[in-house]
Amino acid sequence: MSGDGTVGKACDVLDLVAGFNRPVRFGELLDHSPFPKATLYRFLQTLTNQGMLSYDSDRQSYTLGIRLVRLAHAAWTQxxxxxxxxxxxxxxxxxxxxxxxxxxxxxxxxxxxxxxxxxxxxxxxxxxxxxxxxxxxxxxxxxxxxxxxxxxxxxxxxxxxxxxxxxxxxxxxxxxxxxxxxxxxxxxxxxxxxxxxxxxxxxxxxxxxxxxxxxxxxxxxxxxxxxxxxxxxxxxxxxxxxxxxxxxxxxxxxxxxxxxxxxx
Missing domain, CATH: 3.30.450.40 (GAF domain)
Structure with missing residues (x-):
């Protein structure tokens, strides 16, 4: 787990979602997360609201968000x-x-x-x-x-x-x-x-x-x-x-x- 406060923990959650290499449900994330249920849910909600994650309500699963794609492209270029x-x-x-x-x-x-x-x-x-x-x-x-x-x-x-x-x-x-x-x-x-x-x-x-x-x-x-x-x-x-x-x-x-x- 990151020691860099809230931002570090949010990055840990992004890494966790990315590590599945597929859409992943909350229960799967919870099984592999060091965070309590409420804390993990709060991070997922915030990251989704910020476009860093995408949530599919039909499948009830999370994937990396389009905002990360933009950031990744900028990082690749710069x-x-x-x-x-x-x-x-x-x-x-x-x-x-x-x-x-x-x-x-x-x-x-x-x-x-x-x-x-x-x-x-x-x-x-x-x-x-x-x-x-x-x-x-x-x-x-x-x-x-x-x-x-x-x-x-x-x-x-x-x-x-x-x-x-x-x-x-x-x-x-x-x-x-x-x-x-x-x-x-x-x-x-x-x-x-x-x-x-x-x-x-x-x-x-x-x-x-x-x-x-x-x-x-x-x-x-x-x-x-x-x-x-x-x-x-x-x-x-x-x-x-x-x-x-x-x-x-x-x-x-x-x-x-x-x-x-x-x-x-």
Whole structure:
């Protein structure tokens, strides 16, 4: 439960509704809610009145409201890397033919903010808007590797180290060793660590001043590619990530970019 007062609790209720991925009835929410019945009902009413939730009186169920759609679109436009990265994702997808991901960190986890499917797509967990683990995905490890040490320590403390496959990193020591290797070579791999049969190469998206903004990856199934093939694309992926970082710096942090230029 959030410790941020009424607003935090309201966000907890939104997360609860969103977690069902379908219309959900009050009784189901109550079964999974930390709030008393009256408190939960009051939050649901307020959020519905504000357009953050929608209530279907015929089915007596709640879904996320249209106001959230507007806010999400504004956040995607103003805060995510997606608008800047779009042409680079399109070019990689067109030239390489495999799945391209764009991700940012959200509460020490991976938030997929954009995706281009392969020419011959395969089913995988990642979708734009989904959240996944950072310690066992290529984009997640690429981002963790370039966090400042204090932020990295906090992020590692929030990893579950659940073993999804026999290849999943299972401890902080294993993860830190992997992050050292990623820093040395400048890119990360997913060696079937999150999903069996799915591998990737990922590069961090850094500003010219080394501020970590996100990561991007080229992902494919082991049935048609391997890590050696993916590694051949490392220069291309790193160049695209560098271009995105430079353009995003000018877009999101123009004052910082000016100061860094003056200092050189």
């Amino acid at each position: 805060s995510s890397l997606a608008p800047v990265a779009r042409p680079h994702l399109d070019a990689l997808s067109r030239d390489l033919g495999e799945t391209v991901h764009l991700a940012q960190l959200d509460a020490s986890q991976v938030l997929y903010v954009d995706k281009r499917n392969a020419d011959d797509p395969v089913e995988m967990y990642s979708q734009a808007g989904k959240v996944g683990p950072a310690y066992c995905t290529g984009v997640g490890k690429a981002m963790l590797a370039f966090l400042p040490e204090d932020a990295l320590t906090r992020a590692i403390q929030q990893q579950s180290f659940h073993r999804f496959t026999p290849h999943t990193l299972g401890s902080e020591a294993e993860l830190r060793a992997e992050l050292d290797a990623i820093r040395a070579r400048g890119y990360a791999f997913d060696r079937e660590e999150h999903e069996p049969g799915i591998i990737c190469i990922a590069a961090p998206i850094l500003t010219p001043g080394d501020r970590m903004l996100g990561a991007m990856s080229i992902t494919g199934p082991t049935s048609r590619t391997d890590l050696k093939t993916l590694e051949k694309w490392a220069p291309r992926v790193r160049q695209a990530a560098d271009d995105i970082g430079r353009e995003a710096q000018a877009w999101r942090f123009p004052e910082t970019l000016h100061k860094e230029a003056m200092a050189t």
